[in-house]
Amino acid sequence: MSETDFFITRELVKEWGGSNAVYQSGLSYYQHGRVIKLDFDPAEVTWHAVVTGTYDYDVEICMMGRDIDFSCDCPTYDTYGKCKHIVAVLLRIQQEQQKKEAESKMIKTGKYAGNHKTTTWDAQKYQQTSQIITTLMNRMNPVYEAKQTSEKQPLTVEYICKVQPARGEITRKLLTIELKVGINRMYVVKNIGEFLQSIEEGTPYYFTSKFSFEPSEHYLLEEDRKALHLLREIQKNEEFFHSQQSYYWGTQNDRFLLISPMVIDRLFFELQGRNVVFRDYAPVLFRVNPEEHKLPLTFRLEKGAAGEFELDVADLRDVIFFESYGWLFQDGTFYKLSPSQKDIISKFFSSMGPYGESSLLVAQQQMETFISYVMPGLKEIGQVEVAEQISDQIVSPPLNVKMFIDDRDERMSARIEYHYGNIVIDPFREEVTHDSKQDIILMRDMEKEQEIMKLFESTPFKYNGKECYIEGDNEIYNFMFTAVPKLAQKAELYMSEAARSLTLLKDSKPITKIDVDSGGNLLEIRFDMEGIDEQEVRQILQSVVEKKKYYRLSNGAFVSLENETFQTMNQLFTELHINKSQLKAGVLQLPVYRSLQVDEIISEGAGIQPGWGRSFASLSRN
Numbered sequence: 001m002s003e004t005d006f007f008i009t010r011e012l013v014k015e016w017g018g019s020n021a022v023y024q025s026g027l028s029y030y031q032h033g034r035v036i037k038l039d040f041d042p043a044e045v046t047w048h049a050v051v052t053g054t055y056d057y058d059v060e061i062c063m064m065g066r067d068i069d070f071s072c073d074c075p076t077y078d079t080y081g082k083c084k085h086i087v088a089v090l091l092r093i094q095q096e097q098q099k100k101e102a103e104s105k106m107i108k109t110g111k112y113a114g115n116h117k118t119t120t121w122d123a124q125k126y127q128q129t130s131q132i133i134t135t136l137m138n139r140m141n142p143v144y145e146a147k148q149t150s151e152k153q154p155l156t157v158e159y160i161c162k163v164q165p166a167r168g169e170i171t172r173k174l175l176t177i178e179l180k181v182g183i184n185r186m187y188v189v190k191n192i193g194e195f196l197q198s199i200e201e202g203t204p205y206y207f208t209s210k211f212s213f214e215p216s217e218h219y220l221l222e223e224d225r226k227a228l229h230l231l232r233e234i235q236k237n238e239e240f241f242h243s244q245q246s247y248y249w250g251t252q253n254d255r256f257l258l259i260s261p262m263v264i265d266r267l268f269f270e271l272q273g274r275n276v277v278f279r280d281y282a283p284v285l286f287r288v289n290p291e292e293h294k295l296p297l298t299f300r301l302e303k304g305a306a307g308e309f310e311l312d313v314a315d316l317r318d319v320i321f322f323e324s325y326g327w328l329f330q331d332g333t334f335y336k337l338s339p340s341q342k343d344i345i346s347k348f349f350s351s352m353g354p355y356g357e358s359s360l361l362v363a364q365q366q367m368e369t370f371i372s373y374v375m376p377g378l379k380e381i382g383q384v385e386v387a388e389q390i391s392d393q394i395v396s397p398p399l400n401v402k403m404f405i406d407d408r409d410e411r412m413s414a415r416i417e418y419h420y421g422n423i424v425i426d427p428f429r430e431e432v433t434h435d436s437k438q439d440i441i442l443m444r445d446m447e448k449e450q451e452i453m454k455l456f457e458s459t460p461f462k463y464n465g466k467e468c469y470i471e472g473d474n475e476i477y478n479f480m481f482t483a484v485p486k487l488a489q490k491a492e493l494y495m496s497e498a499a500r501s502l503t504l505l506k507d508s509k510p511i512t513k514i515d516v517d518s519g520g521n522l523l524e525i526r527f528d529m530e531g532i533d534e535q536e537v538r539q540i541l542q543s544v545v546e547k548k549k550y551y552r553l554s555n556g557a558f559v560s561l562e563n564e565t566f567q568t569m570n571q572l573f574t575e576l577h578i579n580k581s582q583l584k585a586g587v588l589q590l591p592v593y594r595s596l597q598v599d600e601i602i603s604e605g606a607g608i609q610p611g612w613g614r615s616f617a618s619l620s621r622n
Contacts, residue, residue, distance in 0.1 A: 003012045006063050007101075008094040016068065016090065018082040021467025024530025026087020028203035029053070035092040047093055051085040054193050056255075059089045075191075076206065095438065100578045117200040152219040157181050157228070161278040166259065173322050175264070176256040177231065183218070187211055191254040196232040199225075227270040234263055234569060264325040268334060273525055281332035290338040296330055301390055309367060309390065313348070314358040315382065324484065332380070344377045345397060372444040396443040397421035401452050401491035405484075409500040412476050413469045414461060416491075418449060428463060452490055459483045481560050502558055509565045510537070512602065516592060523595050534586055544569050544581045572601045 017023035018083055029035070029051060037050040046115070051072075062069040071085050077083040137159040158180040166172040179291040187207040189195045196206040197218070198213065205213040220228065234257055259267060268286045276284040287293040297315045304310040320329040326334045326342045337345065352360075362370050371394060378384045386394070400419040405412065418425040423442060424433045427449065432442075442445040458476040461468045470476060487493065513526040529537050532553065540559055544566055551559045560566075572578075575597070582588060 001280070005099055006066060008090055010091075013087055013090045013094070014072075016078075016082075016274065017087045019179065019206070019209065019212065021206045022082055023087055024204035024214065024216075025206060026093065029084055029088035030091040030199070030584055033115045035088050035406045036478050038089070049087065049089040049090055053085070054191065054197070057085050058477075059085050061086070061089060061093065080209070109486055118583065119291070128455055133157060144364065153183055155181055155213065155218045155224070155273065156183065156186065157220070157224045158186055159227070159274055160275045161276060162256070162285070166324065170401065172324060173320065174324060175259045175322065176253075177259060177267075178256045179231075181207075181210060181213065185211070189255070190229075192257055193235050194252065196228060196235055200232050201227050207401055214505060218487070220529035223270075223274060223314040227267075227274060227552065230263070230267055230270055232268070233257065235437070237263075255390055256585055259325075261326075264327065265336070265376040268336075270432075271377050278329065278334075280291075287333060290336050290341065294334065295328065295335055295337075295341065296333075297383050298377050298385065300385040300387070303389055304361060308364060309370075310360040311360040311362060312358065313352070316348060317358050323349075341381050344381050367441050368444070371441055375443065376446070391440075393439060393441045394443055395440050396422070396445075397423070397447040399448050400449070401485060402494065403491045404494045405495070405499045407476075407497040407502060411469055411471050412499065414466050414477065415458075415468065416452070416456065418444070428468065448490075452487075455483070455486060455490065473550075473552055477552075477558050477560075481550070481562070502556065510569065514602075516595075517589075521592060521594050523590040523598065525590070525598070526586065527588075538583055538586050541569070541583045545573050545578060545580050568602070572598070575601060 013026075014020070014023045017026060034051050034053060035049055036052050036056075037048075039048045040046075041048065043358045045063055047059075049059040049061070049064075051057050051059055053074075055074075057074045059071055070090075071077070072083050072085045074083050074085055077086065095622065141548055158179065160342060161180040162178065164174045164176050166174050179192055179195065179196075180186040181189060186448065189207075195205050195213075202215045204215065207213070236594050237260065238257060251444075265288070269288055271284075271286070275282070278284045290398055297319070299315070300312040315330075318330060318336070323342070323346055326337045326339075327343065375384060397420045402417045404415045404417075407413075416427055420428060420442060424446075425431070441595050458469050459479050461479070462470065470479060475488045480499075484493065509529075511528045511530070513528070515524055516522070517524050527537055528534075529540070532540070536551075536553060540551045540561075544561055549560070549562055549568065551561060553559060561570075576590065576594065578588065
């Protein structure tokens with residue numbers, strides 16, 4: 001028997017398909033060129049085909065007379081005895097039969113006579129072109145637009161979220177999502193990838209003999225369409241990451257999708273208001289903006305039985321914390337966590353362990369540290385209730401920081417004190433002094449304390465166990481002229497006379513006198529600084545030429561060369577190409593034609609106090 005002894009018709013294919021849904025799905029596969037291989041074995045009177053979908057499936061169709069026997073290795077055929085892959089192959093066989101019949105007629109009528117050879121249609125060779133043609137044909141006239149939306153039934157979609165442990169880390173939780181769809185009754189989507197592909201392509205999807213998704217009969221609400229479109233993107237990415245053996249894709253299952261942390265925020269945004277099920281809660285709510293909601297956690301601090309303190313953290317045991325995603329679930333609602341909230345909750349779970357107690361015991365000697373460090377964090381992630389007998393002991397006066405600076409024998413020392421009312425704390429020795437006889441618990445302003453300490457630690461001070469100190473001109477200058485102005489904004493500074501004398505000339509400004517010499521040929525510029533002799537003035541100017549940061553006077557005071565005044569002088573010396581030797585005499589002499597340039601630099605600069613001689617003023621006016 002040859003491959004064309006028995007001709008296949010569309011009516012017979014529909015009959016063998018068993019239902020319109022299976023036929024429509026197979027028709028879509030055929031039209032999209034999913035039959036990628038087709039061979040006929042005349043000895044066995046059997047067609048062998050390969051159909052590509054989520055996977056590649058082998059199809060065999062045996063024709064004996066008018067009897068047809070077929071098989072497919074896909075799960076659908078194994079369950080129901082029929083599938084879209086067989087329908088697609090039957091339609092492809094029909095196509096081959098029609099082409100061979102047409103070729104036979106052409107040969108008989110002589111249409112291929114002369115120099116023309118009889119041609120055979122190589123369907124596999126032109127398969128890509130066929131796919132493009134049919135895809136664009138369907139795009140212009142898609143099956144699912146056969147009816148207007150108003151004539152279709154809305155498809156109900158249920159999104160089922162479940163927890164799955166991360167591979168190799170039982171305590172780290174990941175989320176999967178499954179689907180149920182239907183009209184009056186919900187049906188489980190057994191292959192979520194194939195279903196999402198059908199939605200994307202607008203092709204039918206078979207569930208059971210009682211229900212199939214028919215684009216010509218059903219439509220999706222816009223909100224569900226967007227959510228399913230995103231799930232399709234996730235499914236495509238999952239296939240890729242699974243092939244790469246990624247950390248998050250340790251298990252693959254046709255029924256569910258494993259949600260990547262990279263898309264969880266987008267997905268939950270799209271699922272707002274949809275029919276979402278998690279555990280025994282339905283529908284699930286989503287709080288996507290951490291700034292607009294408070295977490296439903298309550299902590300209570302009470303006195304313990306043995307004189308210690310006890311913090312009730314039972315609410316943390318009632319939540320599901322998705323650390324990989326930065327979300328928390330409690331009582332039917334998913335809450336998006338801020339980075340700070342995520343960090344705090346993560347540290348709690350890490351310290352308490354997965355099976356920790358529902359309360360924490362706090363020793364008396366731990367209480368001040370606990371109140372100062374832990375309580376602010378608890379208030380950030382929930383509500384804190386404190387028993388009255390404890391709250392009466394807690395005091396939180398404002399923090400006043402004081403810094404004492406001294407200079408002795410080229411060695412500068414500093415001491416910091418934290419003042420909370422009458423309570424004084426030395427942060428380096430952790431010594432606390434107060435004159436209260438009451439049993440109090442001090443809540444310290446740890447944020448401000450750490451801010452001060454971070455700023456102080458950026459200075460070159462060293463601590464020898466007794467005092468903080470620095471030595472060397474560079475270190476002392478950098479501290480006095482860089483760190484002290486910043487510390488003065490955060491603390492009260494108390495300097496000894498010796499330390500204060502180092503900065504007396506911080507704002508000293510040079511006075512510039514400019515005139516023309518008696519011969520009228522040279523411009524003379526003289527510099528002066530109040531309280532400083534001429535020799536040190538010249539040395540200061542030479543330091544400016546050398547682009548130094550400071551000059552230290554013989555009395556130990558620093559003159560900062562980084563202020564606006566000396567920056568203007570530096571610009572003047574640079575543009576006039578002045579070197580150190582020209583400043584040794586204390587008078588800078590320049591050609592008269594440079595007078596306009598000097599006038600412009602000094603006038604546009606900041607800080608220099610110019611004194612214009614009569615001859616120079618007359619020259620400038622002319």
